[in-house]
Structures are given as C-alpha cells and as structure tokens.
Amino acid sequence: MLYFDHNATTPPAPAVLAAMLPVFSDVWANPSSQHAPGQAAKRTLGAARTTVARALGCKPAEVIFTSGATESNHLAVRGLRDAAPVGRRRVVFGSVEHAGHLKLARALSDAGTPVSYLPVHADGTLDLRAAGELIGPDVALVSLMAANNETGVCMPVAEVAALAHAAGAPLHVDATQLIGKLPFDFARFGADAVSLSAHKFHGPKGVGALLLRQGVPWAPQTRGSQERARRGGTENLPGIVGLAAALDALGSASAMVAEAERLAALRDALERGLAQALPALHVWSQHAPRLPGTSYLRIGDLQAEVVLNRLERLGIAASSGAACSSGGSEPSHVLSAMGVPRDDALCAVRLSLGRTTTAQDVDFVVAMLPPLLMACSPFSPPPEP
Numbered sequence: 001m002l003y004f005d006h007n008a009t010t011p012p013a014p015a016v017l018a019a020m021l022p023v024f025s026d027v028w029a030n031p032s033s034q035h036a037p038g039q040a041a042k043r044t045l046g047a048a049r050t051t052v053a054r055a056l057g058c059k060p061a062e063v064i065f066t067s068g069a070t071e072s073n074h075l076a077v078r079g080l081r082d083a084a085p086v087g088r089r090r091v092v093f094g095s096v097e098h099a100g101h102l103k104l105a106r107a108l109s110d111a112g113t114p115v116s117y118l119p120v121h122a123d124g125t126l127d128l129r130a131a132g133e134l135i136g137p138d139v140a141l142v143s144l145m146a147a148n149n150e151t152g153v154c155m156p157v158a159e160v161a162a163l164a165h166a167a168g169a170p171l172h173v174d175a176t177q178l179i180g181k182l183p184f185d186f187a188r189f190g191a192d193a194v195s196l197s198a199h200k201f202h203g204p205k206g207v208g209a210l211l212l213r214q215g216v217p218w219a220p221q222t223r224g225s226q227e228r229a230r231r232g233g234t235e236n237l238p239g240i241v242g243l244a245a246a247l248d249a250l251g252s253a254s255a256m257v258a259e260a261e262r263l264a265a266l267r268d269a270l271e272r273g274l275a276q277a278l279p280a281l282h283v284w285s286q287h288a289p290r291l292p293g294t295s296y297l298r299i300g301d302l303q304a305e306v307v308l309n310r311l312e313r314l315g316i317a318a319s320s321g322a323a324c325s326s327g328g329s330e331p332s333h334v335l336s337a338m339g340v341p342r343d344d345a346l347c348a349v350r351l352s353l354g355r356t357t358t359a360q361d362v363d364f365v366v367a368m369l370p371p372l373l374m375a376c377s378p379f380s381p382p383p384e385p
C-alpha cells in the first residue's frame with residue numbers, strides 16, 4: 001500500500017514505539033501516587049513535558065496534555081470564552097476550520113453565544129480585510145487554524161494575532177496540521193493558545209496538547225488536580241512519552257526545513273506529472289502559501305469516488321474532500337467557503353505526502369493513474385459492474 005493520506009494520520013515512528021513500550025510495561029503507576037513507583041511515573045511525565053516544551057519553544061508550565069486536538073480546541077475555546085470579561089461574548093472562528101471545530105462553533109451559537117466566521121478568498125487564503133472588520137471590542141476570543149487540513153493553505157497567524165490583540169482579545173490557533181510539517185516556536189508564534197495532535201507527526205493517536213501562554217485568563221473545563229488543575233484526569237503517560245519522542249524525532253529546525261523542501265518538490269513533481277497526462281487536472285490553492293506535502297485536486301468532472309476507486313486498485317490510499325455519511329456525500333465545507341460549485345467540490349481528492357513518501361512513490365502515481373483514468377473517458381463514472 002502506498003500511503004498518500006498523511007494529513008489524516010501518520011505511521012508511528014520506530015523511535016516512538018521504542019519510547020512507549022517500556023512505559024506500558026514498567027512505568028504504569030499513577031503519577032499522582034506518593035509511593036516510589038508513582039514518583040517514578042511523575043518524573044517520566046516531567047521529563048516528557050520538558051522535551052515537549054523544548055521542541056515547541058514554550059515553558060513546561062505552558063503545556064497541558066490532552067487526548068488530542070479536538071479536546072484541545074474545545075478546552076481553548078470554552079476556557080478562554082468563560083474567562084473573558086463581561087461585555088465580551090462574541091467568538092470569532094475561521095470559516096474553514098476542522099469539521100469538529102465548526103460543530104463546536106454551532107453548539108455555542110445554538111446555546112446563545114454570538115459567533116462570527118472569518119471568510120476566505122477563492123484561493124483559500126484568509127480575507128484579512130474582513131477579519132479586521134469582524135474582530136472588535138465585543139470579542140471574547142478568536143479561534144483560527146494555522147493550516148487547512150484539506151487545501152493545506154497556511155493562515156496569516158501573526159496578522160490575526162495583531163488584530164485580536166489590538167481588540168483586547170486572545171487568539172487560539174489550531175496548529176494540528178502545521179506542527180511537525182514546518183518549524184514551530186510558540187514564543188514567536190503570536191497565539192495565546194495552540195492545539196496539536198501527536199498522530200499527525202508520527203506520534204500515537206489519542207494524545208495531544210494545548211499550549212496556553214502563562215498569564216492568559218482561562219477557565220478550566222475538566223476539573224481535577226492534574227496538569228496544574230487545568231485538565232483533570234490520570235495522565236496518558238505512554239501516549240505523552242510517545243508525543244515527546246515524536247517531537248524529538250522531527251529533528252532540528254533546519255532538518256525540518258530540508259524535509260519540507262523535499263516534500264514540496266515531490267508534491268510539485270506529482271502535480272506537474274499529472275497535469276501533463278491529464279489536461280483536465282485542477283489543483284486548488286496551488287499558488288497560495290500552503291503546506292509542503294498537500295495536493296487538493298480534481299480531474300475534470302470525475303467524481304472523487306471514481307478516482308479514489310482507481311487509486312485503491314493501484315494500492316494507493318488517499319482521501320476525498322467530501323464528508324460521506326450513510327450513503328450520501330456532502331461537498332467539503334472548505335471548498336464551499338471558497339465559492340467552489342457543489343459539482344466540482346464532489347470531485348475533490350486530497351493526496352497528502354509525508355516523511356515516508358519517496359520519489360518512486362510519486363513516479364508510480366504519475367505513471368499508473370492517468371492511463372486508468374483515461375480508460376473511463378470521457379471522464380464520467382463507469383457503469384456499475
């Protein structure tokens with residue numbers, strides 16, 4: 001199987017498994033216990049926290065371990081909203097946030113919280129002028145993603161931080177797709193709270209963190225004594241050790257830049273090669289600032305499921321931009337926000353490259369996919385078998 005779905009999740013790195021296994025077998029005591037095994041677990045937790053803080057450019061006390069980005073996003077938004085001064089009630093979300101995060105936005109709105117959405121341009125980049133108009137003195141917080149999981153488009157975090165801070169509001173950033181793909185430094189990032197998930201950068205699933213700048217008013221949501229009383233519940237120590245090991249394995253900032261350049265070159269070769277063989281190819285956000293390994297495309301009017309079926313036959317795992325549920329498909333909300341017509345959006349296929357992707361993998365897709373698709377010319381779905 002050739003894996004072209006690194007934005008969905010990534011395979012755990014060998015160093016991550018090696019770091020986690022002894023924690024399962026040997027360091028299983030509760031870090032809150034006073035006895036010797038508990039204290040050993042507490043030291044392991046502290047060491048992992050220090051590693052995470054060093055890798056992400058924050059203080060150890062600014063790290064809150066969670067079950068992943070979904071929980072971090074909820075904690076950030078509800079925690080910052082609940083701590084906002086009286087008179088600041090409105091929450092501003094990006095319009096192309098992760099689907100789970102937009103569900104939170106809808107839930108807040110249904111419960112009476114005023115909610116606004118930051119629009120994007122046709123190429124998926126943020127409309128900063130509109131952001132300037134929407135972020136005002138009644139805002140409790142702004143919540144924006146750093147990079148989009150479908151298009152890969154990177155958002156202007158520093159500019160939005162300046163707008164939020166000028167309005168007296170904190171900024172939360174969902175950096176789930178950015179961290180691990182490009183160098184990241186919390187101290188210079190501009191956001192007050194940042195979400196991340198370990199499995200997006202070769203760590204384990206079900207563990208992540210919320211980085212919360214010291215001194216930012218925030219109200220805990222899950223009560224308990226752990227994580228300095230900011231997130232209750234016995235810590236997922238093997239997962240946290242795996243998260244730390246995954247960050248460690250990413251290497252230095254310059255090593256990450258080199259990997260990003262390698263991936264961007266592979267992604268460009270993939271898009272160039274497919275475009276040569278398939279003139280009907282359209283790549284969304286191709287000229288916008290985007291993540292190095294993300295390619296979001298449609299091939300004429302070929303439905304996503306047809307392309308994915310051909311990819312599957314070639315042993316290639318990729319994904320569509322549509323949310324499929326019980327037989328029906330809804331076009332991607334990201335493409336809808338970019339003004340893409342429904343019929344085009346239902347043709348969206350995402351190929352996301354990562355550390356395990358090689359030039360041979362890309363050559364294979366470029367050589368094998370077009371002939372299979374030409375066989376279903378004139379680009380209409382084949383009859384049912």
Ligand code: PMP
Binds near residue numbers: 067069071149177
């Ligand atoms: N935010 C973004 C931008 C994501 O891509 C994802 C995962 N697809 C999430 C949040 C949620 O991450 P998790 O499922 O690990 O909680």
